Amino acid sequence: MSIVTIQLGQCGNQIGREVFSAICNDFHSTHGLCYKKENESYQEACKERFFSEEKKTGVPVARAVLVDMEPKVISQTLSMADRSGSWKYDHQSRFCQKQGSGNNWANGYSVHGPQHKDDIMNLVQKEAEKCDRLGGFFTVMSMAGGTGSGLGAFVTQCLRDAYRNSFILNQVIWPYGTGEVIVQNYNSVLTLSHLYQSSDALLVHENDAIHEICAQLMNIKQISFKDVNQVIAHQLGSVFQPTRSPLGDLMESLVPHPEFKLLSLRNIPQMSENSLTYSTFTWPGLIKHLRQMLIANAKMEEGINWQVRPPLPGLPAPPKPSMNRSACFNTSLANLVIVRGKEVQSADLGSFRDPSLYTSWLNMQDAFSVWKTSRAFNKYEKSASLVSNSQFLLKPIDNIVGKAWNMFASKAYIHQYTQFGIEEEDFLDSFTSLEQVITSYTRL
Numbered sequence: 001m002s003i004v005t006i007q008l009g010q011c012g013n014q015i016g017r018e019v020f021s022a023i024c025n026d027f028h029s030t031h032g033l034c035y036k037k038e039n040e041s042y043q044e045a046c047k048e049r050f051f052s053e054e055k056k057t058g059v060p061v062a063r064a065v066l067v068d069m070e071p072k073v074i075s076q077t078l079s080m081a082d083r084s085g086s087w088k089y090d091h092q093s094r095f096c097q098k099q100g101s102g103n104n105w106a107n108g109y110s111v112h113g114p115q116h117k118d119d120i121m122n123l124v125q126k127e128a129e130k131c132d133r134l135g136g137f138f139t140v141m142s143m144a145g146g147t148g149s150g151l152g153a154f155v156t157q158c159l160r161d162a163y164r165n166s167f168i169l170n171q172v173i174w175p176y177g178t179g180e181v182i183v184q185n186y187n188s189v190l191t192l193s194h195l196y197q198s199s200d201a202l203l204v205h206e207n208d209a210i211h212e213i214c215a216q217l218m219n220i221k222q223i224s225f226k227d228v229n230q231v232i233a234h235q236l237g238s239v240f241q242p243t244r245s246p247l248g249d250l251m252e253s254l255v256p257h258p259e260f261k262l263l264s265l266r267n268i269p270q271m272s273e274n275s276l277t278y279s280t281f282t283w284p285g286l287i288k289h290l291r292q293m294l295i296a297n298a299k300m301e302e303g304i305n306w307q308v309r310p311p312l313p314g315l316p317a318p319p320k321p322s323m324n325r326s327a328c329f330n331t332s333l334a335n336l337v338i339v340r341g342k343e344v345q346s347a348d349l350g351s352f353r354d355p356s357l358y359t360s361w362l363n364m365q366d367a368f369s370v371w372k373t374s375r376a377f378n379k380y381e382k383s384a385s386l387v388s389n390s391q392f393l394l395k396p397i398d399n400i401v402g403k404a405w406n407m408f409a410s411k412a413y414i415h416q417y418t419q420f421g422i423e424e425e426d427f428l429d430s431f432t433s434l435e436q437v438i439t440s441y442t443r444l
């Protein structure tokens, strides 16, 4: 099964490249710690999933379409991949123009989208036709810019129309809480509400949280987007690599109802290569931390709140005051844990099968899945990833919707959107649909 990746805007292209690079490094890695045969079939499956092969040279070519409204980032992305020597992009599989969307969602969605739909969808079709078995589409974009978010939402809609039976997973980057563009909350509200209609699931990474991982776990002093993107790529790689039908299996395990499409990803351990050399891990230790990260909604193993506990059986969950949600128990709809590496069969995931972690309306068999792979990931002898459909995003969404609503109430910057055909009515629809998402997750 193969996946076609669509990289949109600056953020989508920069992260997309890191993802392919992480996947390629992993399948070339000699730290697999498993039998030769198992390693070979793992490598074959990974290659087929993400790469085709250049006929003349045999070099892996990413199954990707690169889209941006300005040429600079795409040129850099192509040449960095070429320089790696171990994989490349198909240079024909890109679409760019001369000028970006100016952080304006409406410009990306209502102007660039319809104008360039045919060209972009032709490139997608060419990539899809190169796959013997198409498993679905993986789009990568930011929520807050103009091209990735606006054009990305438009392209996702086109994918849904053209490939009704294919899975679509959107990787979205949540903007930093402060210091970015003033209209980021508008763009985010419009992106989320539109993607919610066409995508099968949204896998969300928050820039602030990843930044913290770079600072605290990776020990990086001056953090760049490259560092942040490498952490995101590592997390994504840890999930995509061992799956049989990558997107299908994920959706089946994690998205039991179309009202609940928000997925988070956590990974343990994460540390600099230096520290890794001197560290050893046990399965019980890793799993205990990962479980507490889930229930206390911590993004990393550092600074977890160990006081948060699941509600006692028979008692209603404590009320969740929205101002202080981070200190509260994070209820799950569904979880998937992926454990990889040495002695993986001995990893006991029983603590994730505790019904008090979940909403009551799903059976435990439907709410929790485990994938075990003895092929280690990257340089980690043992590692565990958790993909979770839970209340993790309630507070950030509440925040973004609240801020956008306050701006909207005073009609701030609305003219920037109406000039490109996004009306007040469209904003109201977006607010309503996200309020519904908030209500649904709050009731879990």
Ligand SMILES: Nc1nc2c(ncn2[C@@H]2O[C@H](COP(=O)(O)OP(=O)(O)OP(=O)(O)O)[C@@H](O)[C@H]2O)c(=O)[nH]1
Binding pocket: 008, 009, 010, 011, 012, 014, 015, 069, 099, 100, 101, 102, 103, 104, 142, 143, 144, 145, 146, 147, 148, 149, 173, 174, 175, 176, 180, 207, 225, 226, 228, 229
């Ligand atoms: N993690 C991460 N975030 C990024 C990166 N580049 C930009 N962002 C975030 O993405 C948002 C801005 O979106 P961009 O992707 O730069 O914008 P764009 O989609 O190219 O749209 P226009 O510039 O309006 O054409 C901000 O929230 C940035 O913090 C990146 O490489 N990694």
